[in-house]
Amino acid sequence: MASLESSESPGAAAREPSTRLVVGPFNRVEGDLEVRLTVVDGHVGRAEVTAPMYRGFEAMLTGRDPRDAGVIVPRICGICSVSQSVAAARALAGLAGAEPPANGVLAMNLMLATENLADHLTHFYLFFMPDFARPVYRAQAWFDTVQERFAALAGTHARAALAARARWFTLLGTLGGKWPHTHSIQPGGSSRAVDASERLRLLARVREFRAFLEETVFGSSLEEVSGLESVAALEAWRAREPQRGDLRLFLRIADDLALATLGAGPGRYLSHGAFADGEGRPAFAQGVFDLARGEVRAVPFERITEDATHAWLAGDAADARHPRDGRTVPEADKPGAYTWNKAPRLAGQVVETGALARQLVQGHPLVRDYAARRGRGVAARVLARLVEMAIVTPWAERWLAAMRPGEPFHLATPLPDEGFGVGLAEAARGALGHWVNVQRGRIANYQIVAPTSWNFSPRDGAGTPGALESALVGLPVPAGEAVPVAVQHVVRSFDPCMVCTVH
Numbered sequence: 001m002a003s004l005e006s007s008e009s010p011g012a013a014a015r016e017p018s019t020r021l022v023v024g025p026f027n028r029v030e031g032d033l034e035v036r037l038t039v040v041d042g043h044v045g046r047a048e049v050t051a052p053m054y055r056g057f058e059a060m061l062t063g064r065d066p067r068d069a070g071v072i073v074p075r076i077c078g079i080c081s082v083s084q085s086v087a088a089a090r091a092l093a094g095l096a097g098a099e100p101p102a103n104g105v106l107a108m109n110l111m112l113a114t115e116n117l118a119d120h121l122t123h124f125y126l127f128f129m130p131d132f133a134r135p136v137y138r139a140q141a142w143f144d145t146v147q148e149r150f151a152a153l154a155g156t157h158a159r160a161a162l163a164a165r166a167r168w169f170t171l172l173g174t175l176g177g178k179w180p181h182t183h184s185i186q187p188g189g190s191s192r193a194v195d196a197s198e199r200l201r202l203l204a205r206v207r208e209f210r211a212f213l214e215e216t217v218f219g220s221s222l223e224e225v226s227g228l229e230s231v232a233a234l235e236a237w238r239a240r241e242p243q244r245g246d247l248r249l250f251l252r253i254a255d256d257l258a259l260a261t262l263g264a265g266p267g268r269y270l271s272h273g274a275f276a277d278g279e280g281r282p283a284f285a286q287g288v289f290d291l292a293r294g295e296v297r298a299v300p301f302e303r304i305t306e307d308a309t310h311a312w313l314a315g316d317a318a319d320a321r322h323p324r325d326g327r328t329v330p331e332a333d334k335p336g337a338y339t340w341n342k343a344p345r346l347a348g349q350v351v352e353t354g355a356l357a358r359q360l361v362q363g364h365p366l367v368r369d370y371a372a373r374r375g376r377g378v379a380a381r382v383l384a385r386l387v388e389m390a391i392v393t394p395w396a397e398r399w400l401a402a403m404r405p406g407e408p409f410h411l412a413t414p415l416p417d418e419g420f421g422v423g424l425a426e427a428a429r430g431a432l433g434h435w436v437n438v439q440r441g442r443i444a445n446y447q448i449v450a451p452t453s454w455n456f457s458p459r460d461g462a463g464t465p466g467a468l469e470s471a472l473v474g475l476p477v478p479a480g481e482a483v484p485v486a487v488q489h490v491v492r493s494f495d496p497c498m499v500c501t502v503h
Helices: 057-061 066-076 081-096 102-133 143-150 156-168 170-176 196-218 222-226 231-240 246-257 355-362 365-373 378-402 451-455 467-472 485-493 498-502
Strands: 002-007 018-023 034-040 043-050 268-271 287-290 295-297 304-307 343-346 419-427 430-439 442-449
Touching: 034 485, 043 467, 057 066, 057 442, 066 081, 066 430, 066 442, 081 102, 081 419, 081 430, 102 143, 102 156, 102 170, 102 196, 102 246, 102 378, 102 419, 102 485, 143 156, 143 246, 156 170, 156 196, 170 196, 196 222, 196 246, 196 378, 222 378, 231 246, 231 365, 246 378, 268 355, 268 430, 287 355, 304 442, 355 365, 355 378, 355 430, 365 378, 378 485, 430 451, 442 451, 451 467, 451 498, 467 485
Parallel strands: none
Antiparallel strands: 002 018, 018 034, 034 043, 268 287, 287 295, 304 343, 419 430, 430 442
16 A cells, blocks of 8 residues: 655755655565655655564563574564574574584575575565566566466466475475474584485475476576576577576566666675585675675674664664674654664665675676676566576585485584674575574573665664665656555565564
């Protein structure tokens, strides 16, 4: 739904009156989301992203046994609970100075990959593409094809994707006992060992998922897609069989609607590093990528702060804190506040996180070339998710092959009564961090900075808007369009998960 109100701006006699437009709550979003727009001359002049729900998980954890975190934090979210479990387990492992055995690392890789790729699939088929089946696009040559494939609850490819997703998720039944909210992910690895026959059945499921991706999503082998190294190579691949696969259809839509330049982010990208390569390094690199300079630098973790100036939480710019010292104290009547989300900053700067960030930090040649040549907007974010599915699915095959049934998947890990731990992970939507401080055997403080906390950040004390807020500025808002379609595309391209944002 949307609401409208007009107001005259002082000194703006030569311009049209500004209009306040509230868009929300958004459907197809985990949690509650509103976007408040100030529209001037038919374009967004200012945006405020509002997370209107308080949940208080950080407060729930205070005073508890540290092991309770593994039970409580997965329940922050029903679609990325494994990511929360992995971050919590790594924070407690850091507290204990523990390292899981090789099989445990592989099992956690597989569980996290299963959830992340399912999220990418869900985003593309159920959250993002159905918007192009809206009547506003009826005149487009591709409209009938989009309707047939992606119409909500009826599209043939959307329904096939739902079936593929359901079968793909059976991996988590074997690896973790259930999904969501598995309890098998522990500081010492995975408490659910996999035997030889189960490993073969898991491999069959991964290959079944590969077949769906190759036939329906790409119309091509995963290795061919992940091996594309430039925009020129992508266009040559697309031209060979232009009607095959949903990626080619999306690229056609992106060209027709100029989605590459729509909703550009801040140009700085954060990745905590994803999965483990068996030698203690992340399989997807950790770092901060600066698109203008084309370079990756180390993450200055000690310079992460959370500014609560415009949050309904205690604190202001002068009190911006590192998460290890953070606090989450509600202040519902705070003047100037408009969200329950703090404003995370990295060395004082706004960053974007997600699949696009991961692939830019990793240095995937196609994704870097596309962002540099075409634009870092909506299309780049969606392309990065699809490329990531093509990369990670074969990794899952290799991780299963590397498992050694009969060897340990988990080591007992006693936790100390005093200490501090940090758990970093990459959820489907990007960088996730947990910071835990334990005193006298109890959690003294627990702070979480989630991907959508970064991307859907409010303004900080200096008035600098968050990644989505700035990406919305300048978007067209046609007269009479109460829910601007361009705004919908940009919001969806970030793939909001608001329950994680406010945890």
